Amino acid sequence: MRFVTFEQDGRRGLAVMDAGGALRGGLAGDPGFPGSLGALIEAGKDALTEAGRRLAAGGEIDRAAVRILPPLAAPEKIICVGLNYREHAAESNVAPPAFPTIFSRFPSSLIGHEAPMIRPKSSTHFDFEGELVAVIGQGGRHIPKARALDHVVGYSVFNDGSVRDIQLRTSQWTMGKNFDGTGAFGPALVTADELPAGASGLRLVTRLNGFVVQDGRTDDLIFDIATLVSEISAAMTLKAGDVIVTGTPSGVGMARTPQLFMKDGDVCEVEIEGIGLLRNPVRDEG
Secondary structure, rough: OEEEEEEEEOOEEEEEEEEOOOOOEEOOOOOOOOOOOHHHHHOHHHHHHHHHHHHHHOEEEEEHEEEEEOOOOOOEEEEEEOOOEEEHHHHHHOOOOOOOOOEOOHHHHHEOOOOOOOEEOOOOEEOOEEEEEEEEEEEOOOOHHHHHHHHEEEEEEEOOOHHHHHOOOOOOOOOOHHOOEEEEOOOOOEHHHHHHHHHOOOOEEEEEEEEEEEEEHHHHHHHHHHHHHHHHOOOOOOOOOOOEOOOEEEEEEOOOOOOEEEEEOOOOEEEEOOOOEEEEEEEEEO
C-alpha cells in the first residue's frame, strides 16, 4: 500500500494512493478516520493494513484542493547516512567508510511534495541529494542483521538539500543539513511488501530542471538497509516511525566541474523506481 499524508482546509488527512495516482481517504475528525500514519505504524502492521483497506473504501480526494505533507510529520529520530554509495564516495575523493557515517536532521527542516525547498540567504551553494528513506515499523535495540528487515515498515523518497558552504565549515555536518525547508520527504510511504527485500536494486534518478544529475541504483549502497538498522540499533533504541535517510548516489552538484547548485526558480525531482516521484520548486528565502 501507498499512504499519503495531506492537509485540507487546515485539517490533516490520510489517504492511500492507487496505481493511477488517485487518492482515497479522509480527514481527521471524520467518522471512521483511522488516525495519523505515525499512530498506525506504532499500532502495528495489522492496524496499518486494516486502515489501508478502510481508506481505500473512502471518497476520492481532490489533489488540487490539498497540500501533500511529509508522510510522517515529526519522527522522533531522522537518522541520515553520509557517503553511503561507492561512486559518491569516489567523487568526494574519500575512501569508502568502514562504518556508517551518521548525522541527524530535525523535523523543523522537513517539507512535503511540491512544497518549495528554501535556499537560505546565507548561501549560494544549495545542493541536491536524492535518497531512499527506510521507515522503522517495529522498534528495538541490538537488532540482528538477519532480522533487521522485519523492523522496516516501508520506504519513501528524500531530497537532502544541503547548504554546502555552511556544512563544510566544520567536520560536523549538522548545521548545513538542517536549514528550515531543505529536507523534502514523500510523497508516499510505500509498504515494504510492495518492493524487493531491503528496497535493493531500485533505480534512483534526480533531475534538475528536467536534466538528469544523478542516476544510480540502491545496490550501490555501501551499507544496505539491514546493515544500517542493525548498526544503528547497537547504539540507540529504534522506535516505530523513526526515519533512516540512507545516502545519495554520485552526481551531486558540489562534485561537478563546474559545480552546479540549486537556485530560485529551479525545479528538483527525485524519482525512485517502485516508490514514486518527489518534486519541489526552489525558492530564495524571503
